[in-house]
Amino acid sequence: MAARPPDLLPIHRVGIGTDLHRLGAARPLRLGGIDVPHESGFVAHSDGDVVLHALIDALFGAAGLPDIGDHFPDSDSRYAGADSRSLLGHCLAELCAAGWQVVNVDVTIEAERPRLSGVKPAIRASLAELLGLPASAVAVKAKSREGLDAIGRGEAIACVAVAGLNRCKEEPR
Numbered sequence: 080m081a082a083r084p085p086d087l088l089p090i091h092r093v094g095i096g097t098d099l100h101r102l103g104a105a106r107p108l109r110l111g112g113i114d115v116p117h118e119s120g121f122v123a124h125s126d127g128d129v130v131l132h133a134l135i136d137a138l139f140g141a142a143g144l145p146d147i148g149d150h151f152p153d154s155d156s157r158y159a160g161a162d163s164r165s166l167l168g169h170c171l172a173e174l175c176a177a178g179w180q181v182v183n184v185d186v187t188i189e190a191e192r193p194r195l196s197g198v199k200p201a202i203r204a205s206l207a208e209l210l211g212l213p214a215s216a217v218a219v220k221a222k223s224r225e226g227l228d229a230i231g232r233g234e235a236i237a238c239v240a241v242a243g244l245n246r247c248k249e250e251p252r
């Protein structure tokens with residue numbers, strides 16, 4: 080049967096993922112696989128990319144698989160400084176092996192600083208490329224916290240992600 084574009088396929092599963100990391104490290108700020116200009120980056124075992132971490136948990140969750148911490152423990156030195164794009168690659172390979180393909184993703188980034196309105200298109204393009212999806216199947220939103228809590232004080236950035244999956248082959252027995 081000929082493959083159809085993912086955005087035309089029905090969604091069979093939905094998953095949600097969230098993540099938060101503190102800011103303050105002398106490293107680039109990585110969001111959705113791209114470096115965003117800012118005075119500091121994430122304090123984290125890996126590159127701290129909250130967008131990809133939330134997305135990976137949404138994808139694993141939709142497939143009914145264990146979470147990102149079970150797959151890539153922060154106690155494991157192999158993941159020290161890890162590029163989260165490669166973690167997403169492992170996640171997508173596991174989903175494919177389990178018979179799932181990604182239909183769409185919807186991401187909300189919670190950040191007071193930096194302001195993300197100017198970089199949302201680049202993050203969207205990065206996610207579409209990493210996921211092999213058309214841009215129409217990828218949404219990236221940004222919200223501030225009105226100056227409240229740690230995110231509102233610019234001390235952290237968080238992300239909430241939702242992902243839809245469809246079966247691309249029969250479930251393994």
Ligand code: MG
Binds near residue numbers: 098099100127132
């Ligand atoms: Mg994380």
